[in-house]
Amino acid sequence: MRVRNFALVVALGLAALPLQAAATGPDTARAPSINAADFARFDKTLSSDAFGGRKPGTIGAQRTTDFLVAEFKRMGLQPGNHGSWFQTVPADSTLLLNTDVSLDVTARGKPLKLAYRTDMVAQTLQAKAEVALKDSPVVFLGYGADAPAWHWNDYRDVDVKGKTVIVLVNDPGFASRDPKLFNGRAMTWYGRWPYKYAEAALQGAAACFIVHTSDAAAGYPWSVLQNGAVGPQLSLPASVDPSPRLPVAGWLTRDAAVRLFAAAGLDFAELEQAAAKPGFKPVPLGATASITLRNKIGHIESKNVVALVKGSSRPDEVVVYTAHWDHLGTDPTRLGHQVYAGAIDNGTGLSMLLQIANAFAHQAKPPERSVLFFMPTLEESGLLGSQYYVAKPLFPLDRTVADIAVDALPVIGPARDMTVIGKGQSELEDMLAGVLHRQGRVISPETTPENGFYFRSDHFNFARAGVPAMLASSGLDLLDGGRAAGQKAADDYTAHRYHTTNDVFDPHWNLQGILEDTQALYELGQHLSRAGVWPQWYTGNPFKAVRDAAMKPVAPPSK
Known part of the structure; x- marks a missing residue:
């Protein structure tokens, strides 16, 4: 949003304060909608063979978007695109x-x-x-x-x-x-x-x-x-x-x-x-x-899924949560299991967003700002769904407070930390640190910054357009086994399940850690949904200049 008055300038400065100061009480209990039964149901369904690996342009894609919309309707959210649950994304094939x-x-x-x-x-x-x-x-x-x-x-x-x-x-x-x-x-x-x-x-x-x-x-x-x-x-x-x-x-x-x-x-x-x-x-x-x-050469259309909790007093300002719904489909030439189920990538992210959406929809007091649950398509094809959204945003980017993205979260049990991919980007990290402090946890950077994961998920298109964006993930410093056990589990996923037909739902998953992470990101979104909170990029960030230019006060017309 363009800064037009002194009160809003002050509000911008307050965004940098630690979140502990703004938090309401020490209670870290989870919202009722954030629970293991629903999380497991969401992930198991989305990664089932019936959904065919969620590849755009297939019957599995249709079943995926139908399921997501049905859940949003059940929760009481509104369509996010002027009465539609979808934003059509054209693509050349x-x-x-x-x-x-x-x-x-x-x-x-x-x-x-x-x-x-x-x-x-x-x-x-x-x-x-x-x-x-x-x-x-x-x-x-x-x-x-x-x-x-x-x-x-x-x-x-x-x-x-x-x-x-x-x-x-x-x-x-x-x-x-x-x-x-x-x-x-x-x-x-x-x-x-x-x-x-x-x-x-x-x-x-x-x-x-x-x-x-x-x-x-x-x-x-x-x-x-x-x-x-x-x-x-x-x-x-x-x-x-x-x-x-x-x-x-x-x-x-x-x-x-x-x-x-x-x-x-x-x-x-x-x-x-x-x-x-x-x-x-x-x-x-x-x-x-x-x-x-x-x-x-062909031409296809796929769909971003968009669901909205409308803000009570600042409905034109928006906090965005992002998790892509697409995956790699089915390979009929393979022997054995042929479906790239994507239970981790990105069944976990979708399940987390559904739970956060339900929590926002059932708050006793609705958020002051709107909260958009953005589930883009064509992430696996080069982040195309989010690229299209940023080119054709449903909310102006200068009124978009932040983007919180999740993608391929490890399900490995409770941890002492959460991971921020590309740590050192913006004040979103300070705000998340405040939430985690209340949970008795901390932020950790990813262990393989050389892999460039910050540039490999949909939030990055928001970042390039200047919107403060954070890619958050589950931590690796496990209560049971410490960082060594967490890293071993993460390495095993990368080596044996990432982008393979082995990325399947496991009914024996310990979901306690990912539920704690879900609660943390819900509370971060609650803070961001308050009027006047505008996180800033850290000084030296390459995207800060774009944001500063977009938020620059509009000069009055010359007389």
């Missing part, structure tokens, strides 16, 4: 037809073929039926980052128009472990693949291939990229997102990159080390790349 395609490289007069899915994956981001890359000069561009805040520009003094750029996953801070370089071990936005593709397109490149240097650097194994390449790839239409897009975008395995560089007479490991040092200069490989992608 690109299905690769020639899956026997190879990336054909010529280096020093000799051919090198890199096979699809084994050595590389590739797609077009332009939603075209055929894209042909022919004898495109190949350039190694280090991390492919133009980061003014760190005085770093891999594109300086090089023209990549029409060329194929090879870049490394993550950013120089991760590789060097230098805390003064980028954010040190913690991944920045410049380390993420959407940034690298967008920057390469902006610079006029014809193709960009990211090297999957290691599971640690990428945050996931090569198999995630292999699985993700199967089936239609979705994107928002150019009419919604008119930014430049690459003709060819893809990934290389480390082994493929080593062979490619060797064919050009270069040492990949040596250049990889050099790329993490200030002053690195791009290296032409003296090689060319060719690939032709033939695609079936």
Whole structure:
């Protein structure tokens, strides 16, 4: 909301006060609607085989959105979009037809073929039926980052128009472990693949291939990229997102990159080390790349689900809770269980939001501000549902107080903490710390900041638009077994269930920890729903300038 008077300026300042000061009493009992029976029913239903892995465009998607709306109606919420429970999201669909395609490289007069899915994956981001890359000069561009805040520009003094750029996953801070370089071990936005593709397109490149240097650097194994390449790839239409897009975008395995560089007479490991040092200069490989992608282009519509608890005195100001409903669907070619059930990802987040919605709907006194329960689609396709919402918001972004997002929460029992992904962003963390203090708990940062999880969920689209946004998760410092036990459980999920058909509901889950987390985020939302509370980004945050500009007082017209 635009700041127009002194009283509101004072209210903005009060948002930074510890939440303990604003809390009403020491009672930490859970709201009746936050209970194990309902949580289990929600998650078990949403992750059942009948919902088919909740893939947009399938009968499972229809069953998912029908179920969510039925629950919101039962709880007494209102439709969130001017009488509708949905916000329609258009998307272009690109299905690769020639899956026997190879990336054909010529280096020093000799051919090198890199096979699809084994050595590389590739797609077009332009939603075209055929894209042909022919004898495109190949350039190694280090991390492919133009980061003014760190005085770093891999594109300086090089023209990549029409060329194929090879870049490394993550950013120089991760590789060097230098805390003064980028954010040190913690991944920045410049380390993420959407940034690298967008920057390469902006610079006029014809193709960009990211090297999957290691599971640690990428945050996931090569198999995630292999699985993700199967089936239609979705994107928002150019009419919604008119930014430049690459003709060819893809990934290389480390082994493929080593062979490619060797064919050009270069040492990949040596250049990889050099790329993490200030002053690195791009290296032409003296090689060319060719690939032709033939695609079936389609157009689909999916639905964001939006449910509202209308504010009593400030209904035009809104607090947003976010959890995506979509997942990966069903793979009929698999032996055994074929459904990507997504019980953790993101059945847990959906179940949490349903419980918080019920709690708000049955408060003795309704919230002063509106509370929007936003369940976007197409998260697994690149955060498209939330990207569309931010482009076409149902509430003006300058009247959006904050976004609280949950995604793939671990169900591992009660913990002494909650995890804030990307800790160190905004005053939302101070407010959550106040709630947790009343529960006898604390905030912890994620244990793998190099994986860039802050940039991998729907809240990030709100953040890029300037809205203070927090991705919260369950803690790992377990009452039973401590941090070692919590980390072991989290690692086991990543290794054996994340984005696989093994991510299924378990009737033996200990839900006490996730229910405590649900209560904490409900109480945080209660605080944010009070008139005058406006959390701020911390000084130095890259999104602060966007927010400050949006909230800037409107100058009176000149006389």
